[in-house]
Each structure stands twice: as structure tokens, then as C-alpha cells.
Amino acid sequence: MSKLPLEGVRVLDLTRAYAGTIGTLYLADLGADVIKVEAVTRPDIPTREMNPAELDPGEKPWERAAYFHRLNVGKRDITLDLTTDTGKDLFRKLVPHCDVVTENYNPQTMRRFNLHYDALKELNPSIIMASMSGFGADGPRKSWAAYYPAMESMAGLTAITGYDEDQTLTSLTGYGDWTLGTVGAMAILAALHHRNKTGKGQYIDVSGREAVLAAIGDAMTDLSMNNRVWKPSENLHTSMAPHDTYRCKGDNSWVAMAVRDQQDWIAFCRAIGSPAWTGEAQFSDQEKRHENQEAMRPLIEDWTGQHTHREAADALLAAGVPAGPVLDPSETLFDPQLKAREYYEVIDHPLVGSRLFPRQVPAHYSAMERQPRSHTPLLGEHNHQVLGELLNLDATSLKELEDSGAIGSEPTRKGRRPPETSREKMRQWGARADDDYLEKLSAAYGKKIGPNG
Structure with a gap:
């Protein structure tokens, strides 16, 4: 089988936090x-300080954060301070050895460093540079900083998410960051293809707000074609009914279902035993069911409440109704479908032990073989390897850089949040998994999963 499609492509990655880092994770x-x-002097904060393994920062908290591990598995790591002449000089020397440079700073930052695209293409005419920011590199809002709540809200997503107009919701999962990173990766792949055909590099400017807008384009098109402004609509659909999540037997147990048409409705009635209410006039066709969803909910939950979420979903699926149990994150780790498709990979790390990592590109190729990924890098772990390999720096030169503080493996800048306060807040966030969940995971995957020792 062939190797992975981007083997031989080298990316010099300046991205931080979420959005851009997600984009380069696809490439890795x-x-x-x-x-x-x-x-x-400026490690990848905040992700290097968020949710340390076992909620224990340990002696090197910057190496234990779950968020950083998730977003940077399979990458190499070097330390260069671009605010110094030495750091900028080393970066410039690396550019001719790379195919892509990525960053997600404020659009003015790379120009202040004199490391903007026009400067980089003088060093490497075929370089591809991708900038991923909240609002793009031009326009009146080009200097605005943005995390996902701003990108989502200014794209219109927040205004249509939630249960009513009095309480809209952001995605909480950083949907704006994920869409920006995904579009950034797609744009880089297109630019690499273009370079293969023409030999020319180029500059890519990706806006997170526009990436979110692209994902909800149907709302914009509906407005332009039908003069209809979408509002928060709970879990309801414009035409399907029932289309929601319904409470099942057990604590916080739900099943999701979508009845598309009359054929689905007949299958749904058969699955739940065709109780008398399903023959009532108010539920006789799709339009009437759509108008009477609130009346239908307690009747449906009379049935779902007698079954676990998996039992209810299995019964509906067996009848041909699109449905699924609402799984919490811990349940997905044991899901037999995901296990069968090897979605999670067990990767060993020198400080936090063996852990499960989802694949950023969950695709199976018939002519390409998946490769095991390397562990999430330690800070500056590959300074000697990269600078020696690409710039031919010898041990003496590397030692001088270390002694001067130009490169290193321990941050001189610490996190901004009070450590004791943040640890206590992290313990309060979310439900705690079973005490033996690591043992259960180890048994399920046939490998020890958890901390070293």
C-alpha cells in the first residue's frame, strides 16, 4: 500500500490555541x-495549562494538559522566540526547507515580525503561507481578536441556537474554531495541489467568521429566497416530526430520533407497539404531527421511559427509523462501532502514559495505509533534531543557543490562571467517570491505558 498522501510535506507551524492548531492537526x-x-517565553497558552492528566499538574504542568495533547499529537516541537533577532533569524533559515507556514495570530503580528508572506517568499518562492484569524487579514475588523464565541455569534450561529430568543447558546465545543481549522486545512491542500501543477506558492487568508457562515449557508439562502429569518428552534426540524431527543429509563438517558415522512411514521408506530394515540387525527400526517409536537412528546416518552437509551434506539433502528442513543463522552470510548473501525489510537507518552486519541481524519483509504502517530511533543523536544537536521547546527552551536535562552525546554512564562483556583474549578466541571474507568478501557482495548507506573 502507498504511504500517507502528505508524507514529504513539511509545515512550519506557528499556530496556537485551537483554530489554527486544529488545521495543522489534519495535516499531521x-x-x-x-x-x-x-x-x-511564550508557550502555547492556554492549551498547555488546561485540564492536566488526572487533574494533577505535577512537576511539569505544561506537559500534562489534555487539550494540548489532543491538538498536537503527531507533531514535532521546537522553541524559537520571534520577538528576538536570533529567533527570527533561525525561523527565516528554516523557511527554505519547508513547504507551508501556518499562523493564527492577529493579522498585524507577522508583519511586525517582518515574517509576512512577501518576506517569506523572498526566502522560498514556492512557500505556501496560511493565516487563520477570526475576521480575515483585511477589512474594517481585521485587527479584532476573536475566539469561537465571537466568530459564531457574528456569523449568526448563536442567534439560531438554543430554546428561545431569551437564552441563545454558543456551541461550547468551539465549533467556530473547528470550522476555521477545517477550512484552513482544506485551503492548504488545495494550494499544495495548485503548486504541484504550477510550481507556484501562494498566500492563504482564512476567516473563522466566514468559515462558520459557510456551515450555516442554508439559513442565509432561506433569508434571501424566502424572506425568512431563522430563530432558535430547540431540536426541532422545519418539516420532520417527531425530531428531537426523548427521555429514557435511567439518569440523564436520552434517545434521538428523526421521522422523515409517512413511511417512517408507520415504522415508528410499529416499533413502539402502535398505541391508540398514534391513530388520533392530530397525528395523522406529517404536517399535523409537526403542529402538535408538544402534545406528542409525553406520549412518546411513555414508551422511551420504559427502555434504556440503547434499547430504544435499537428498537427504532430495527424498524427502519433513523435514531441513536445520546452517548456521553465516556460511552463513546467503549462504542463497538468505533472500536471496530479503530477510530481511537492508543499512544504512549513519556510523562502522561498511554492514552486514547481520536483520529483527526477519520477516513479509511483503500490504497493508503494508516500509520501510527508519534506522541504529543514535549516543549522543545525536537530542537536538536530539527535545527541539526535542517540547518546543520552542531552540538556546540545548539548548546550556545540553549545557554543564551534562544531555545529551551522549560517555559520562563507561567500560566495566567491561579493554579490552586483553576484545579478546584476543573474538579467541579462535568461529571466524574467511574473510579475504575481506566481499568475498563485497558480491558476493552487490550492495552494498559493510564498514567505511567
């Missing part, structure tokens, strides 16, 4: 050599 999953660039 596809085989690219992604070299993450941090600085000992």
Missing part, C-alpha cells in the same frame, strides 16, 4: 511533518 494526520514553533 495525513502524514505531513508538522513542526510546531513555540517559545520558552
Whole structure:
């Protein structure tokens, strides 16, 4: 079988936090050599301080954060301080050896460093540079900083998410960041294809707000075609009914279902035993069911409440009704479908032990073989390897850089949140898994999963 499609492509990655880092994670999953660039004076905060393994920061808290591990598995890591002449000089020397440079700073930052696209293409005419920001590199809002709540809200997503207009909701999962990173990765793949055909590099400017807008384009088209402004609509659909989640037997247990048409309705009635209410006039066709969803909910939950979420979903699926149990994150780790498709990979890390990592590109290729990914890198773990390999720096030169503080493996800048307060808040966030969940995971995957020792 062939190797992964991006093997041989090298990415010099300046992205931080979520959005851009998600984009380069796609590239790493596809085989690219992604070299993450941090600085000992400015490591990747906040992700290096969020949710340490076992909620224990340990002696090196910057190496234990779950968020950083999730977003940077399979990459290499070097430390260069671009605010210094030495850091900028080393970065410039690396550019001719790379195919892509990525960043998600404020659009003015790379120009202040004199590392903007026009400067980089003088060093490497075929370089592809991708900038991923909240609002793009031009326009009146180009200097605005943005995390996902701003990208989602200004794209219109927040206004249509929730249960009513008095309480809209953001995605909480960072949907704006994920869409920006995904579009950024797609744009880089297109630019690499273009370069293969023409030999020319180029600059890519991706806006997170526009990426979110692209994902909800049907709402914009509906407005332009039908003069209809979408509002928060709970879990309801414009035409399907029932279309929602319904309470099942057990604590916080739900099943999701979508009845598309009359054929689905007949199958649904058969699955739940065709109780008398299903023959009532108010539920006789799709339009009437759509108008009477609130009346239908307690009747449906009379049935779902007698079954677990998996039992209810299995019965509906067996009848041909699109449905699924609402799984919490811990349940997905044991899901037999995901296990059968090897969605999670067990990767060993020198400090936090063996852990499960989802694949960023969950695709199975018939002519390409999946490769095991390397562990999430330690801060500056590959300084000697990368700078020696690409710039031919010898041990003496590397030692001088370390002694001067130009490169290193321990941050000189610490996190901004009070450690004791943040640890206590993390313990309060979310439900705690069973005490023996690591033992259960180890048994399910046939490998020890958990901390070293």
C-alpha cells in the first residue's frame, strides 16, 4: 500500500490555541511533518495549562494538559522566540526547507515580525503561507481578536441556537474554531495541489467568521429566497416530526430520533407497539404531527421511559427509523462501532502514559495505509533534531543557543490562571467517570491505558 498522501510535506507551524492548531492537526494526520514553533517565553497558552492528566499538574504542568495533547499529537516541537533577532533569524533559515507556514495570530503580528508572506517568499518562492484569524487579514475588523464565541455569534450561529430568543447558546465545543481549522486545512491542500501543477506558492487568508457562515449557508439562502429569518428552534426540524431527543429509563438517558415522512411514521408506530394515540387525527400526517409536537412528546416518552437509551434506539433502528442513543463522552470510548473501525489510537507518552486519541481524519483509504502517530511533543523536544537536521547546527552551536535562552525546554512564562483556583474549578466541571474507568478501557482495548507506573 502507498504511504500517507502528505508524507514529504513539511509545515512550519506557528499556530496556537485551537483554530489554527486544529488545521495543522489534519495535516499531521495525513502524514505531513508538522513542526510546531513555540517559545520558552511564550508557550502555547492556554492549551498547555488546561485540564492536566488526572487533574494533577505535577512537576511539569505544561506537559500534562489534555487539550494540548489532543491538538498536537503527531507533531514535532521546537522553541524559537520571534520577538528576538536570533529567533527570527533561525525561523527565516528554516523557511527554505519547508513547504507551508501556518499562523493564527492577529493579522498585524507577522508583519511586525517582518515574517509576512512577501518576506517569506523572498526566502522560498514556492512557500505556501496560511493565516487563520477570526475576521480575515483585511477589512474594517481585521485587527479584532476573536475566539469561537465571537466568530459564531457574528456569523449568526448563536442567534439560531438554543430554546428561545431569551437564552441563545454558543456551541461550547468551539465549533467556530473547528470550522476555521477545517477550512484552513482544506485551503492548504488545495494550494499544495495548485503548486504541484504550477510550481507556484501562494498566500492563504482564512476567516473563522466566514468559515462558520459557510456551515450555516442554508439559513442565509432561506433569508434571501424566502424572506425568512431563522430563530432558535430547540431540536426541532422545519418539516420532520417527531425530531428531537426523548427521555429514557435511567439518569440523564436520552434517545434521538428523526421521522422523515409517512413511511417512517408507520415504522415508528410499529416499533413502539402502535398505541391508540398514534391513530388520533392530530397525528395523522406529517404536517399535523409537526403542529402538535408538544402534545406528542409525553406520549412518546411513555414508551422511551420504559427502555434504556440503547434499547430504544435499537428498537427504532430495527424498524427502519433513523435514531441513536445520546452517548456521553465516556460511552463513546467503549462504542463497538468505533472500536471496530479503530477510530481511537492508543499512544504512549513519556510523562502522561498511554492514552486514547481520536483520529483527526477519520477516513479509511483503500490504497493508503494508516500509520501510527508519534506522541504529543514535549516543549522543545525536537530542537536538536530539527535545527541539526535542517540547518546543520552542531552540538556546540545548539548548546550556545540553549545557554543564551534562544531555545529551551522549560517555559520562563507561567500560566495566567491561579493554579490552586483553576484545579478546584476543573474538579467541579462535568461529571466524574467511574473510579475504575481506566481499568475498563485497558480491558476493552487490550492495552494498559493510564498514567505511567
